[in-house]
Amino acid sequence: TTWDPATQHEFLTIIDEETDHLKQLIEDMLESARLQSKTLQFRFAPLRLDALIRDIASRVLLHHPQLKVTLDFEAVPPIMGDSMRLSQIFENLFGNAIKYAPGSPLTISIRNTKKKMTVTFADRGEGIPEDFLPFIFERFYRVPGDRSVTGTGLGLYICKQIILAHHGKIWAESVLDKGTTFFIELPIQKMI
Numbered sequence: 001t002t003w004d005p006a007t008q009h010e011f012l013t014i015i016d017e018e019t020d021h022l023k024q025l026i027e028d029m030l031e032s033a034r035l036q037s038k039t040l041q042f043r044f045a046p047l048r049l050d051a052l053i054r055d056i057a058s059r060v061l062l063h064h065p066q067l068k069v070t071l072d073f074e075a076v077p078p079i080m081g082d083s084m085r086l087s088q089i090f091e092n093l094f095g096n097a098i099k100y101a102p103g104s105p106l107t108i109s110i111r112n113t114k115k116k117m118t119v120t121f122a123d124r125g126e127g128i129p130e131d132f133l134p135f136i137f138e139r140f141y142r143v144p145g146d147r148s149v150t151g152t153g154l155g156l157y158i159c160k161q162i163i164l165a166h167h168g169k170i171w172a173e174s175v176l177d178k179g180t181t182f183f184i185e186l187p188i189q190k191m192i
Helices: 005-036 049-063 083-100 155-165
Strands: 045-047 069-073 079-081 106-112 116-123 169-175 179-187
Touching (some): 045 049, 045 083, 049 083, 049 106, 049 116, 079 083, 079 179, 083 116, 083 155
Parallel strands (some): 069 106
Antiparallel strands (some): 045 079, 106 116, 116 179
């Protein structure tokens, strides 16, 4: 078979995108299995959560320049955390907002209550029906509905396991047609 250059480019683009999806699926499956068996290694070190989120937001905006992001950060101390794993969480939340709340502005805030730091990640998308909220952090769970949006149902499960390994909490609140807000609480440990 011979194809013109435009058709070749189209098929190569599809192959490239599907390869990326398959790679992400395999990585999510392996990560999920390691978290479930408690064999995933964490490397805790002092880190600035505000700087980490700013860096991720900058990278996301390079690929999605139309995305409107508002950062509302209080002055926060460093915390002990695994920067690679925490980055994974925020990249996942950005990715979910782009997929499930397209065109919605995002507001990310950090609040310090002396003992814990609370990060909120809010969109103004369609929201998640209340009946489904208790299940969104379960392994392989996907909210029923639009099947044009692809996913494995592992992203939020992985996020929750990483937050639990940091002795924190993650949950979501949502109002239909007004949006969804994810809350992450992380303890502030005294640096030695």
